[in-house]
Each structure stands twice: as C-alpha cells, then as structure tokens.
Amino acid sequence: MIVVKDQSTTGDNNEKTILLVQYQEYLQRKWLEPATIQSKIKRLSTIYGYDVDFYNPDEVAVYLVKMNCSSGYKANLIFAYDDYVEMMGWEWNRPKVNEVKKPIRVPLETDIDQLIAGCHHVKGAFLQLLKETGMRPSVAFDRKWDDIDFRTKQIHITPKKRGNPRSLPISEKLLAMLNQLEKNNEYLFKTTTLKTFSDGFRKQRKRVAVKLGNPEIKKINFKSLRHYYATKLYREYKDLKLCQYALGHKSTKHTEVYTHIVGFPEHDSFIVKAVTTAEEAIPLIEQGYHFDSTTPDGYNLYKKRK
Numbered sequence: 001m002i003v004v005k006d007q008s009t010t011g012d013n014n015e016k017t018i019l020l021v022q023y024q025e026y027l028q029r030k031w032l033e034p035a036t037i038q039s040k041i042k043r044l045s046t047i048y049g050y051d052v053d054f055y056n057p058d059e060v061a062v063y064l065v066k067m068n069c070s071s072g073y074k075a076n077l078i079f080a081y082d083d084y085v086e087m088m089g090w091e092w093n094r095p096k097v098n099e100v101k102k103p104i105r106v107p108l109e110t111d112i113d114q115l116i117a118g119c120h121h122v123k124g125a126f127l128q129l130l131k132e133t134g135m136r137p138s139v140a141f142d143r144k145w146d147d148i149d150f151r152t153k154q155i156h157i158t159p160k161k162r163g164n165p166r167s168l169p170i171s172e173k174l175l176a177m178l179n180q181l182e183k184n185n186e187y188l189f190k191t192t193t194l195k196t197f198s199d200g201f202r203k204q205r206k207r208v209a210v211k212l213g214n215p216e217i218k219k220i221n222f223k224s225l226r227h228y229y230a231t232k233l234y235r236e237y238k239d240l241k242l243c244q245y246a247l248g249h250k251s252t253k254h255t256e257v258y259t260h261i262v263g264f265p266e267h268d269s270f271i272v273k274a275v276t277t278a279e280e281a282i283p284l285i286e287q288g289y290h291f292d293s294t295t296p297d298g299y300n301l302y303k304k305r306k
Contacts (some may be wrong), residue, residue, distance in 0.1 A: 004100045006102055006247050008255060016045070016048055018046065019048070020041055020045060022087070023040075023041060023044055023083070023084055023087060024041055026038060026083070026087040027040060027041075027083060027181070029139075030083075031124050031234075033138045034138070034141075034194075035194055035195075036138075039076070039080075039085060040079075040080040042082035043077050043081075044081060044083075044084055046077065047060065047064075047077055047080070049082060050063060052146070053216060057085050057090055057091075057092030058092060058093070058256055060081055060092075061092060061093060061094070062096050062195070063099075064081070064095060065076055067094045071097050071098060074097050075097040078094060078097060080302070082094050082176065085298065087212075087279045089115055090186075092118065095188055096194075104227050104230050105224060105227070106224065106231050106260075107216070107220045107224050108229075109228070109232075110129055111214065111216045111217055111220060112127070112225065113219060114208070114212055114214060115127065115205060115208055115216060115217050116128055116131070116219055118204070118207075118208030118211065118212065119183070119201070119205070119208060120204060121177065121180050121206045122189065122199065123201050125142075125174070125177040125178055125180070125181060125188075125189075125202055126140065126179060126189055126201075127201075127209060127222075127225065128195075129143075129178075129227035129230070130173050130175055130189075130222060131154075131169075131225050131270065132168075132170050132171060132174055132229070133155060133157070133170065133227060133229065133246075134225070134226045134228075134229030134230055134233070134246060134247055135157060135167045135226070135248075136159075136223075136226065136248075137198075137222035138192065138194060139157060139159050139248075140143065140189070140222075141189055141190055141194045141197065142187070142190065142201055143155065143157075143187070144186045144187050144188065145183065145186060145187075146147065146186070147188075147190060147230055148170075148175075148178065149167075150175060151157065151171070152278075152282055153169055153170055153171075153175060153282075153285075153286065154167045154168060154169055154170065155167065155170050157248065159248060165248075166246070166248055168246060169285045169286070187304045197220070201222075202281065204233055205217060205218060205220065206218060207212070226247070227258075229246075229247075230243060230246075230247055230255070230258045231258050234255075234258050236302070236304075237290060237304075239290075239292070240252050240255055240256065242257065242291070243255045244292055270302055271289075271303060272292070272301055272302070273289060273302045274299040274300070274301055274302075275299070275300050276298060276300065276304065281300060281302065284302045285302075287304070288304045289302035289303060289304045290302060290303065290304065
C-alpha cells in the first residue's frame with residue numbers, strides 16, 4: 001500500500017513547486033521531448049508524495065523496489081528519480097527492474113487503411129504520415145511545412161534528442177492529403193497539445209471501429225504504426241542498417257527487435273540500380289527503390305525486391 005505525505009502546508013507546496021521547476025529546466029537542457037518531460041515531472045511529483053525521505057536516494061531506492069505495482073510503472077518511477085539524482089550530482093545504486101515486455105503487435109494494412117479513410121482529414125493525414133515514415137508520434141507532431149519537399153517528394157526529420165536526422169520519401173497520396181490541411185501556422189498538425197490531439201484521435205477511432213464493425217481498429221494506435229512501418233521495411237529488404245536509418249535509431253540494438261517478428265520468403269531476389277546523381281535517384285525512389293550502399297568508385301546503389 002502506498003502512503004502519501006500530508007502536503008497541506010504552504011511550505012511543503014512551495015518546496016515541491018520549486019523542486020519541480022528546477023527539474024523541468026534540467027530536463028529541457030537535455031533536449032527531451034515535451035511529452036517525456038511532462039511524464040517525468042508527474043512521476044517525480046508522485047515519488048515526492050510517498051512516505052519516504054525524498055532527499056535520501058538509498059531510502060528511495062529501497063522504497064521503490066518494494067512497491068507493489070507493475071514492473072513497467074516501477075521502472076518509469078526509477079528513471080524519473082534517476083534524472084533527479086543526476087541533476088543534484090548525487091550517487092545512488094539505481095535499482096534494476098526485470099520489466100516484462102509485451103509482444104509487439106503489428107496491425108494489418110487493411111485495418112490501417114480503413115481507419116485512415118474513416119478519420120477526419122487532419123487525423124487521417126497524420127496517420128498516413130506515420131504509416132509511410134514510421135516516425136515517433138511526438139516527432140511527427142512537430143513537423144513543419146518547411147520540412148516537406150514537394151519537389152523531391154520527401155520529408156526531412158530532425159528529432160530534438162533521440163534518433164538521427166534523416167530524409168524519407170513520401171507518396172503522392174500523402175502529399176495530396178497534406179495539401180488539404182489548413183496552413184494556420186508553421187506546423188502541419190500542431191494547433192493544440194499532442195495529448196489533446198491523441199484524445200481526439202481515440203474518439204474518431206472508436207467511431208470508425210463501431211461503424212465498420214471491426215474491433216481490430218480499436219487496437220491501432222500511433223505507436224503501432226511505427227511497428228507496422230519497421231516490420232514492413234525489414235520484411236521487404238532485410239537490411240538492418242536501412243531500417244536503423246529510416247527509424248532514426250542511434251544503435252541497431254533497438255532495430256533488432258523487429259527482426260524477431262518478421263517471417264521471410266525462402267529466396268531473396270532484388271533488382272539493383274546504380275546512379276551517380278540525385279536527379280537519377282529520385283525516379284528510383286518513386287518506384288520503390290531504397291538506397292543500399294556506395295561503391296568505391298562513387299556509384300550509389302539502390303535496390304528493391306522483385
């Protein structure tokens with residue numbers, strides 16, 4: 001059972017407020033995503049309310065380990081407090097939690113397309129963007145009109161923290177959907193918070209699922225479209241480096257998870273094209289070719305499965 005401190009006094013509230021503001025500023029200096037910062041602040045605030053000496057890392061560690069809650073929730077609390085310990089320049093033995101990972105669920109393309117077609121055009125364009133690029137929802141939500149190159153049919157992605165900057169091809173269909181959006185500001189979708197945007201999506205998703213009598217649609221979320229993109233890309237090319245680049249992972253260890261849930265055909269056969277200029281590469285990208293490697297004599301090789 002979790003016991004919460006009595007925080008009725010003004011002094012306690014002021015201390016907590018100052019602490020959380022300092023914590024927020026520290027996380028911002030680490031270039032974390034706004035949604036991540038808010039989640040960590042909420043978790044640190046929760047720990048502050050527990051019946052434990054908040055300023056004693058060893059006591060906090062013992063308390064968190066003994067908590068009766070899911071391993072995932074416990075791990076998130078530990079990671080939030082770990083940032084606070086780092087901010088304060090303290091040392092502690094960060095508890096290790098054997099987190100039970102749930103299997104990755106990859107939705108069917110037919111279900112995804114039904115959901116996109118049934119949603120409002122703004123949510124539909126956002127879903128199509130996630131489907132075609134595999135971007136994290138927070139990264140997609142931050143895309144600006146300047147990130148779209150309508151001439152080369154690409155979108156440029158520059159994450160704030162995790163991941164690498166990259167450019168990915170997008171379809172004529174997506175470009176047409178984006179052109180239907182109102183240009184109220186510099187952003188494609190950001191006229192509110194991501195939480196409010198997500199809440200609106202879930203309402204539309206429920207309505208579409210009921211209307212079509214397809215309960216599988218209710219299981220599709222923004223993150224599952226990233227899983228769909230990753231598994232489709234790896235299934236088609238079996239190129240871990242390509243998937244790492246497209247997903248923006250810093251390390252292939254994060255990409256490797258998708259290799260365990262993809263089945264492969266018995267024979268791998270590709271069409272390979274060699275080009276030297278961007279003008280030659282653009283038509284290949286439009287035809288579904290993906291960059292493979294550069295030869296010692298300067299040719300860029302693109303390939304696609306037969």
